[in-house]
Amino acid sequence: MLNLTLAQLNFTVGDIEGNKKKIFKVIEEYSEKSHIIVFPELSLSGYPPEDLLHQEYFLRACMEAFRDVVNKSMHYDVVIVFGTPYYEFDLYNALAVVYKGKVLGVYKKHHLPNYSVFDEYRYFRKGEEPLMIDINGYKVSFSVCEDIWYPDGVERETALSGAELIVNINASPYHVGKYSFKESFVKARAEDNLSFVCYVNLVGGQDELVFDGRSFVVSPDGEIVARAKAFEEDILTVSLELDKVRRKRLTDLRWREASSKAKRVEVKAKINLEERPYLEGRVEPSPEGLEEIYEALKLGLKDYVNKNRFKRAVLGLSGGIDSSLVACLAVDALGKERVVGIYMPSQFSSRESYEDAKKLAENLGIEFHVIPIESIYKTYFSEFEKELCELRFDVADENIQARIRANILFYFSNKFGYIVLATSNKSETAVGYTTIYGDMAGGFAPIKDVYKTLVYKLARFRNEKSPDIPERVFKKPPSAELRPNQTDQDTLPPYEVLDRILKLYIEEGLSPEEIIKKGLPKDAVYKTIAMIRKSEYKRKQAPIGTKITPRAFGKDWRMPITNKFK
Numbered sequence: 001m002l003n004l005t006l007a008q009l010n011f012t013v014g015d016i017e018g019n020k021k022k023i024f025k026v027i028e029e030y031s032e033k034s035h036i037i038v039f040p041e042l043s044l045s046g047y048p049p050e051d052l053l054h055q056e057y058f059l060r061a062c063m064e065a066f067r068d069v070v071n072k073s074m075h076y077d078v079v080i081v082f083g084t085p086y087y088e089f090d091l092y093n094a095l096a097v098v099y100k101g102k103v104l105g106v107y108k109k110h111h112l113p114n115y116s117v118f119d120e121y122r123y124f125r126k127g128e129e130p131l132m133i134d135i136n137g138y139k140v141s142f143s144v145c146e147d148i149w150y151p152d153g154v155e156r157e158t159a160l161s162g163a164e165l166i167v168n169i170n171a172s173p174y175h176v177g178k179y180s181f182k183e184s185f186v187k188a189r190a191e192d193n194l195s196f197v198c199y200v201n202l203v204g205g206q207d208e209l210v211f212d213g214r215s216f217v218v219s220p221d222g223e224i225v226a227r228a229k230a231f232e233e234d235i236l237t238v239s240l241e242l243d244k245v246r247r248k249r250l251t252d253l254r255w256r257e258a259s260s261k262a263k264r265v266e267v268k269a270k271i272n273l274e275e276r277p278y279l280e281g282r283v284e285p286s287p288e289g290l291e292e293i294y295e296a297l298k299l300g301l302k303d304y305v306n307k308n309r310f311k312r313a314v315l316g317l318s319g320g321i322d323s324s325l326v327a328c329l330a331v332d333a334l335g336k337e338r339v340v341g342i343y344m345p346s347q348f349s350s351r352e353s354y355e356d357a358k359k360l361a362e363n364l365g366i367e368f369h370v371i372p373i374e375s376i377y378k379t380y381f382s383e384f385e386k387e388l389c390e391l392r393f394d395v396a397d398e399n400i401q402a403r404i405r406a407n408i409l410f411y412f413s414n415k416f417g418y419i420v421l422a423t424s425n426k427s428e429t430a431v432g433y434t435t436i437y438g439d440m441a442g443g444f445a446p447i448k449d450v451y452k453t454l455v456y457k458l459a460r461f462r463n464e465k466s467p468d469i470p471e472r473v474f475k476k477p478p479s480a481e482l483r484p485n486q487t488d489q490d491t492l493p494p495y496e497v498l499d500r501i502l503k504l505y506i507e508e509g510l511s512p513e514e515i516i517k518k519g520l521p522k523d524a525v526y527k528t529i530a531m532i533r534k535s536e537y538k539r540k541q542a543p544i545g546t547k548i549t550p551r552a553f554g555k556d557w558r559m560p561i562t563n564k565f566k
Contacts, residue, residue, distance in 0.1 A: 448545025
């Protein structure tokens with residue numbers, strides 16, 4: 001039996017000293033009940049460190065912290081496994097195994113992802129050697145993140161050489177549907193290799209990425225015997241009965257046949273530790289659906305604001321669904337005392353919008369200000385008229401209102417050190433139904449990757465917990481209120497149609513013709529895609545926001561602005 005501790009922590013990119021102290025704290029608290037303590041991928045540097053890895057002095061600091069962890073281990077009878085940038089002639093994304101002041105082995109990540117949000121070939125050289133050690137007579141092997149996605153990779157190689165436990169450390173970003181897929185293929189690795197598999201994941205927000213945690217251990221039967229919490233730090237210890245692996249392999253002819261032909265992996269080191277008390281693993285529930293998405297958005301917002309040391313968040317409250325949802329997210333993430341809402345009516349704003357914005361602010365208990373923009377707008381207009389003569393009201397005048405509101409929000413930001421939360425959603429951002437330097441401006445966009453139809457669902461989900469959003473907000477037609485009797489559907493297809501087109505085009509990469517064959521109206525498809533293409537320059541200047549879909553606007557989406565392809 002081996003006691004395994006999954007240290008699912010929220011590390012911060014670049015905070016090498018702080019990250020190291022977090023590791024030390026866990027070692028001090030859990031060494032007496034653990035044989036092995038496992039931390040996530042690139043724990044020391046935080047993930048992803050990006051071009052910090054091109055700064056030699058950053059790497060030097062990481063290697064100094066690496067040596068500090070090795071020295072710290074001298075005082076504890078426990079094996080420590082952690083991720084770190086490792087510089088040895090070249091740079092590697094590495095996993096280090098240390099014990100009693102010695103480095104038992106350094107595993108260098110074999111498969112470097114270079115798709116979606118990943119850019120690891122830009123920074124790292126890939127490793128080639130497996131790593132397996134013997135702890136109390138049991139063989140334990142190691143790998144890093146992407147390596148476990150390959151069924152015939154290093155895990156298979158070490159399992160056929162006798163590894164009863166496979167430890168895989170991760171910094172795997174969240175998107176909808178990804179966890180259930182990860183769980184299923186890790187179960188397959190455990191069943192195929194007749195081994196226990198430990199999957200330790202990072203938790204926390206880092207710029208546009210959010211890491212969901214949910215570290216877990218799977219038995220050779222494909223059963224989850226331990227799972228940490230979702231979207232929060234958690235440290236979980238479980239006793240693994242590794243003799244179960246040996247019993248299963250004795251009666252499995254497929255494993256015996258495969259292992260007889262496999263290339264043998266040598267054991268790098270052998271150590272013996274004292275017995276530990278038996279600890280039953282807990283299996284935390286795994287959120288799904290709207291709850292999962294809401295928790296991801298909340299954590300992404302919370303960590304961006306806190307890690308970047310903003311005192312409070314300020315946003316424009318329009319009385320609409322988008323700003324209402326963002327306000328709820330902000331309160332849930334930061335606390336009501338750190339959220340400021342500002343209602344900025346013009347001559348086109350309805351009485352109902354004011355009432356709904358005020359009621360929302362009261363329900364949430366946040367600071368609320370009303371700053372009318374009509375007189376400011378008229379001053380703008382009169383000055384333009386002096387220079388340009390008589391002017392007809394058009395979209396330029398609509399957008400001036402949005403930009404005035406952005407100026408007010410950024411005045412609060414500049415004056416008091418607040419972060420401005422943009423309230424634009426993915427549907428609007430996709431088709432450019434936002435004003436550049438206006439309502440799309442901000443320091444962070446919490447619902448940037450949330451389609452409009454999902455905004456309504458998430459808002460309804462939140463209201464089921466606490467009915468803070470006035471019911472009228474759900475029922476009135478969406479409107480920017482920049483001219484009389486304006487609604488979004490004056491310009492856009494119905495959001496149910498628009499969002500289906502957007503998903504097929506953005507996330508599945510279908511052509512207009514293929515989308516039309518799915519039953520979507522031809523005119524709407526061509527109009528929508530033309531708007532997406534035309535709005536690329538805006539998106540390049542938009543604030544970042546939490547990624548929750550397989551393909552978000554940001555690192556996932558690298559379209560050229562100048563683009564003549566039809």
